[in-house]
Amino acid sequence: MLFRSDSIRLECAEQVATLWLESDRLTPTVLGDIREAVTTLRQRAWAEVLLIRTRSRRGFPTRPSLADYELLSDATARREFSRLGQETFQQIAELSPSTRTIALVEGECVDAGFELTLACDFRLAVVRPGTRFGVTYLGSGLLPCWGLTQRLPRRVGPQRACDFIEQERLVDARSALKLGLVDHVFGPRMVKSQIWWTIAEVQDRARWPARPTVFRRLCDMPWWADRRVFRPRLHRLSSPLARRVIEVMRTGWREGEAVGLLAERTAFADAGLHPDVAERRQWAWRFETVQAVWSEVSPPRSIGLAHWDESSVQIALAALAQDQRIALPPCGEGRIEELLRMGVDKGCFSFLEAGERRRNISQGQEALAGCDLVFLTGRLAQDRERRVEIERSLPPETVLVLVTSVWPSEITDGCWIYPQRVVRCDWSWSGIGFRGVRIKTEETTSEWSAARLFQWWTQCGFRPVLDGPRGPVPWQSEPLLMPAA
Numbered sequence: 248m249l250f251r252s253d254s255i256r257l258e259c260a261e262q263v264a265t266l267w268l269e270s271d272r273l274t275p276t277v278l279g280d281i282r283e284a285v286t287t288l289r290q291r292a293w294a295e296v297l298l299i300r301t302r303s304r305r306g307f308p309t310r311p312s313l314a315d316y317e318l319l320s321d322a323t324a325r326r327e328f329s330r331l332g333q334e335t336f337q338q339i340a341e342l343s344p345s346t347r348t349i350a351l352v353e354g355e356c357v358d359a360g361f362e363l364t365l366a367c368d369f370r371l372a373v374v375r376p377g378t379r380f381g382v383t384y385l386g387s388g389l390l391p392c393w394g395l396t397q398r399l400p401r402r403v404g405p406q407r408a409c410d411f412i413e414q415e416r417l418v419d420a421r422s423a424l425k426l427g428l429v430d431h432v433f434g435p436r437m438v439k440s441q442i443w444w445t446i447a448e449v450q451d452r453a454r455w456p457a458r459p460t461v462f463r464r465l466c467d468m469p470w471w472a473d474r475r476v477f478r479p480r481l482h483r484l485s486s487p488l489a490r491r492v493i494e495v496m497r498t499g500w501r502e503g504e505a506v507g508l509l510a511e512r513t514a515f516a517d518a519g520l521h522p523d524v525a526e527r528r529q530w531a532w533r534f535e536t537v538q539a540v541w542s543e544v545s546p547p548r549s550i551g552l553a554h555w556d557e558s559s560v561q562i563a564l565a566a567l568a569q570d571q572r573i574a575l576p577p578c579g580e581g582r583i584e585e586l587l588r589m590g591v592d593k594g595c596f597s598f599l600e601a602g603e604r605r606r607n608i609s610q611g612q613e614a615l616a617g618c619d620l621v622f623l624t625g626r627l628a629q630d631r632e633r634r635v636e637i638e639r640s641l642p643p644e645t646v647l648v649l650v651t652s653v654w655p656s657e658i659t660d661g662c663w664i665y666p667q668r669v670v671r672c673d674w675s676w677s678g679i680g681f682r683g684v685r686i687k688t689e690e691t692t693s694e695w696s697a698a699r700l701f702q703w704w705t706q707c708g709f710r711p712v713l714d715g716p717r718g719p720v721p722w723q724s725e726p727l728l729m730p731a732a
Contacts, residue, residue, distance in 0.1 A: 306354025
């Protein structure tokens with residue numbers, strides 16, 4: 248044991264050091280512990296490889312909470328906060344070439360955790376439904392401040408980097424490999440063998456960068472990127488946060504990484520002055536508040552779709568991407584095959600995984616009765632007689648979700664047998680990764696029903712926010728138990 252604290256642990260064996268991250272968030276305290284661990288490792292020059300991984304399969308630690316950001320009351324405090332993260336990750340990057348660094352991702356890797364992996368020489372990812380890479384700073388009213396704007400474009404190019412940050416995409420392990428965000432992906436059963444194979448490969452020979460093509464060298468030229476990437480985006484974007492990020496990337500791409508990091512610190516120090524930050528942070532604060540209260544609620548394992556339309560198709564793809572069981576209305580094998588092909592085309596799962604996902608699909612009313620959530624979409628959500636018929640066929644613990652922007656008035660008129668399990672959500676599907684969902688509740692809605700729906704949307708990569716007469720902070724109660732039938 249080389250170093251130990253409440254948040255990290257540094258071990259070393261056979262010239263391979265392992266840095267275990269045991270915290271859910273990269274706070275300034277955790278960054279200080281990482282700096283001490285890296286300093287300890289530098290004093291032992293015999294360590295050839297540093298492997299960074301987490302104890303939990305939930306993924307790499309993410310950014311600090313919004314409450315921590317609110318403590319940065321002035322520009323000076325925000326500038327020092329940015330400097331601390333940049334210097335910490337720069338120390339990890341400067342370990343090479345004497346000590347090669349490898350990041351192993353076994354869960355969600357977003358925001359600060361993603362910035363940490365970019366500071367490493369190699370990135371390995373385990374193919375799981377919960378393994379996702381992405382950046383959600385802009386949607387939370389924040390700016391990246393720990394080197395993301397400089398390392399990401401040098402990793403995947405300015406065009407892809409701008410798309411990734413601006414659209415706030417959440418991509419799975421295989422899509423990250425195609426984008427160049429990770430170097431190797433493998434299944435859960437091969438984790439130990441693949442780790443040691445990569446370590447042996449790194450120890451035996453240094454990694455030489457691939458020779459860029461003529462087109463890639465042309466796109467990486469400052470004048471070309473400025474004309475084809477940065478200037479068109481700055482002219483098109485209306486969000487001041489997105490414009491500021493693109494300007495920082497443009498500065499670093501033209502004048503070097505050191506100048507870019509300085510521009511990143513300056514942009515983060517001034518970020519609190521943007522007028523649209525308050526609204527976005529309010530949305531993110533509501534999401535984090537509800538997420539903390541319902542963190543112990545288990546997400547649903549199966550969902551049902553009572554109607555077949557465009558919205559139900561997208562919901563089905565979101566569930567299949569997480570390897571969940573789904574029940575569909577009688578639709579025939581041809582439509583199921585079309586659904587699986589659409590999932591492969593959208594990158595929800597690979598062609599080889601499509602067969603496994605097919606075994607998770609069932610049809611008929613009996614399959615619908617065994618689901619944890621049942622979605623009523625389209626015209627079905629407004630059809631009173633059909634809703635009553637479906638509810639009578641479901642057990643009392645099944646949550647009914649109305650995907651509609653209009654709330655049926657019958658919910659308070661005794662139309663429902665179990666009105667406490669009825670929830671409405673208003674959502675819009677788009678190609679970007681940041682997707683907001685508004686969960687509408689009534690006085691009759693039970694906490695259990697709202698919590699189950701919230702956890703399902705969160706598991707699928709959405710950012711739901713509770714909206715209703717109970718306010719942004721939900722029920723403060725004892726640990727939730729499933730209601731009795």
